Amino acid sequence: MSSLLDQVAAKAxxxxxxxxxxxxxxxxxxxxxxxxxxxxxxGAELPAGAFAEILDQxxxxxxxxxxxxxxEVLLRQDFFEILEHARARLFSVKLKTNGTLLGAxxxxxxxxxxxxxxxISIYSHRREVHDGVTRMPGSLERSLAAVRxxxxxxxxxxxxxxxMRQNVSDYQGVQALAAELGAAFVVDPTVTPKLNGDRSxxxxxxxxxTLARIFRDPSVVGHVGEFCAPPPPPDEAVLNExxxxxxxxxxxxxxxxxxxxxxxxxxxxxxxxxxTFAEIWRGSPAxxxxxxxxxxxxxxxxxxxxxxxxxxxxxLACLEGxxxxxxxxxxxxxHARTSxxxxxxxxx
Amino acid sequence: xxxxYIARNSNIAARLLGDEMIVMSARDSxxxxxxxLATEIWQAADGRTPxxxxxxxxxxxxxxxxxxxxxxxxxxxxxxxASHGILLVSDxxxxxx
Numbered sequence: 207m208s209s210l211l212d213q214v215a216a217k218a219x220x221x222x223x224x225x226x227x228x229x230x231x232x233x234x235x236x237x238x239x240x241x242x243x244x245x246x247x248x249g250a251e252l253p254a255g256a257f258a259e260i261l262d263q264x265x266x267x268x269x270x271x272x273x274x275x276x277x278e279v280l281l282r283q284d285f286f287e288i289l290e291h292a293r294a295r296l297f298s299v300k301l302k303t304n305g306t307l308l309g310a311x312x313x314x315x316x317x318x319x320x321x322x323x324x325x326i327s328i329y330s331h332r333r334e335v336h337d338g339v340t341r342m343p344g345s346l347e348r349s350l351a352a353v354r355x356x357x358x359x360x361x362x363x364x365x366x367x368x369x370m371r372q373n374v375s376d377y378q379g380v381q382a383l384a385a386e387l388g389a390a391f392v393v394d395p396t397v398t399p400k401l402n403g404d405r406s407x408x409x410x411x412x413x414x415x416t417l418a419r420i421f422r423d424p425s426v427v428g429h430v431g432e433f434c435a436p437p438p439p440p441d442e443a444v445l446n447e448x449x450x451x452x453x454x455x456x457x458x459x460x461x462x463x464x465x466x467x468x469x470x471x472x473x474x475x476x477x478x479x480x481x482t483f484a485e486i487w488r489g490s491p492a493x494x495x496x497x498x499x500x501x502x503x504x505x506x507x508x509x510x511x512x513x514x515x516x517x518x519x520x521x522l523a524c525l526e527g528x529x530x531x532x533x534x535x536x537x538x539x540x541h542a543r544t545s546x547x548x549x550x551x552x553x554x
Numbered sequence: 555x556x557x558x559y560i561a562r563n564s565n566i567a568a569r570l571l572g573d574e575m576i577v578m579s580a581r582d583s584x585x586x587x588x589x590x591l592a593t594e595i596w597q598a599a600d601g602r603t604p605x606x607x608x609x610x611x612x613x614x615x616x617x618x619x620x621x622x623x624x625x626x627x628x629x630x631x632x633x634x635x636a637s638h639g640i641l642l643v644s645d646x647x648x649x650x651x
Contacts, residue, residue, distance in 0.1 A: 210585050210586075210587065211585055213587070214571065214576055214585065214587065217571055217572060217574075218571060221571065221572055223571060225571075265569070268569055268570070268571055269569070270567060270568075270569040270571075270576055270578075296566070296567050296568045296569065297567060298567030298578050299567075320564075320565040320566075320567075320580035322567070322578070322580065322583060323583075362583070
């Protein structure tokens with residue numbers, strides 16, 4: 207039986223409503239994380255008034271779930287002005303931050319504004335490992351202080367642990383830390399190429415055997431038997447599915463107002479300084495192209511037995527050079543999950 | 555019977571999706587979808603209009619229901635949302651937050 211959220215998402219899809227939007231307020235950051243996909247220096251940022259206008263347009267288009275992210279959002283002096291506007295428009299707001307600039311007064315304001323959840327990236331419970339990833343001494347201590355401030359205010363916090371070769375052996379330590387702090391916990395094995403096309407950061411990715419081991423940890427995936435079960439052969443329903451929600455019920459807006467299907471999907475669709483959101487959402491040829499793609503249109507993936515278990519990211523496929531091709535990272539993840547190798551999967 | 559006033563809690567998230575209102579509780583992130591009748595009550599919950607008047611002027615004519623039965627349903631709906639902190643209920647008009 208589908209959840210209420212699934213039903214809402216299905217209705218949004220049927221109506222063509224952008225239910226979920228990620229808005230990056232800045233690409234500036236005070237950390238220099240090894241795996242970051244952004245260029246932090248330079249780049250235009252819209253003023254708070256322009257973001258307020260965009261939020262009005264998004265509310266009018268039916269968007270409900272808003273992720274405010276960056277860069278580090280708290281580097282913007284007008285961050286709370288933008289957040290207050292978002293809440294006045296009744297968005298459900300989640301915040302992504304490194305937490306190093308978040309103290310008691312910011313935590314109180316986030317509580318007062320009823321922010322739904324704050325995601326804070328924690329790469330290890332060990333200072334030398336976390337700070338080694340962020341390349342900022344003292345960052346673990348400051349991020350954890352932010353988590354404590356938020357929790358003391360009753361704000362929901364989730365620790366996000368991006369898994370890399372540098373920190374993968376520490377995820378259980380971060381998980382224990384989350385439990386101690388009353389925070390949720392999630393691992394993310396996705397290290398994406400930089401948005402400028404530089405793929406060097408993908409060397410940080412963990413290997414398939416390590417991923418397979420993590421996917422068999424019930425504290426991470428829940429019921430291992432269900433999570434790792436070989437999928438049934440793709441049927442008509444699976445082949446007719448859209449590959450993901452990007453461009454259908456979700457989109458991403460950059461600090462300068464560029465609109466993309468997703469933060470990981472570098473397909474420019476328009477700019478909100480020159481067009482309204484509705485004009486881009488309804489009229490962008492790039493979005494029309496993305497929306498036309500069904501799983502059956504993917505020449506390699508449609509033959510793969512892992513199709514219904516695969517979280518194929520069209521954005522990562524696009525970054526690899528083929529919008530209709532496989533995303534090799536997701537092939538590896540599906541393999542780690544089901545034990546069916548992609549080559550065999552493709553020939554079954 | 556004293557009048558009952560209802561107002562939307564400002565701490566919620568909400569959006570109209572088609573003809574249904576999607577409401578999320580800030581307290582526990584519970585998601586609700588309101589049917590068109592409940593959506594009508596929700597949209598009229600301005601803290602100043604008594605519930606009985608909302609039922610009489612907005613619900614009965616639009617949905618062609620009897621006032622007594624409609625009021626009973628509206629009260630149950632209001633109690634449910636109030637228990638999740640989504641609606642505020644008072645026997646006095648409610649000032650905006």
